[in-house]
Amino acid sequence: xxxxxxxxxxxxxxxxxxxxxxxxxxxxxxxxxxxxxxxxxxxxxxxxxxxxxxxxxxxxxxxxxxxxxxxxxxxxxxxxxxxxxxxxxxxxxxxxxxxxxxxxxxxxxxxxxxxxxxxxxxxxxxxxxxxxxxxxxxxxxxxxxxx
Numbered sequence: 815x816x817x818x819x820x821x822x823x824x825x826x827x828x829x830x831x832x833x834x835x836x837x838x839x840x841x842x843x844x845x846x847x848x849x850x851x852x853x854x855x856x857x858x859x860x861x862x863x864x865x866x867x868x869x870x871x872x873x874x875x876x877x878x879x880x881x882x883x884x885x886x887x888x889x890x891x892x893x894x895x896x897x898x899x900x901x902x903x904x905x906x907x908x909x910x911x912x913x914x915x916x917x918x919x920x921x922x923x924x925x926x927x928x929x930x931x932x933x934x935x936x937x938x939x940x941x942x943x944x945x946x947x948x949x950x951x952x953x954x955x956x957x958x959x960x961x
Contacts, residue, residue, distance in 0.1 A: 822901070823928070825931060826931040828929045832854055833887050835863050836886050837886070839866075839880070839883075842871065842887050852868045855895075855920045860926040860927055861927070862897060864893050867892075898922070904936055911936075
């Protein structure tokens with residue numbers, strides 16, 4: 815159990831699929847479909863400007879009757895993005911994700927996107943099983959039904 819010192823850079827995905835703010839929502843959806851992923855960092859000149867998820871597309875485009883072919887990603891993306899650094903520990907990354915209830919953490923160094931770490935990446939790192947389990951429990955907690 816002495817591999818608790820694993821750094822995010824050891825488990826993150828380095829070749830990250832991204833989309834730019836001025837690409838269309840339809841293009842973002844096509845990238846997600848091709849890569850079989852549910853979220854994309856929105857990047858301009860290497861800098862993370864936002865995140866867009868398949869849920870954003872559904873709720874902020876389709877549900878509102880916007881045209882995905884003409885709506886820019888910047889219009890529906892989440893602007894406030896929580897990021898991590900390559901040299902933070904996997905444990906720290908897991909607790910940041912739990913705290914902010916997110917499943918993916920873009921990894922940034924010198925203002926440039928270096929990679930992305932997903933809960934799955936953390937879960938496969940055996941030293942962090944407990945941390946990932948805890949993060950997932952917190953994130954997957956259902957909200958109380960209104961009634």
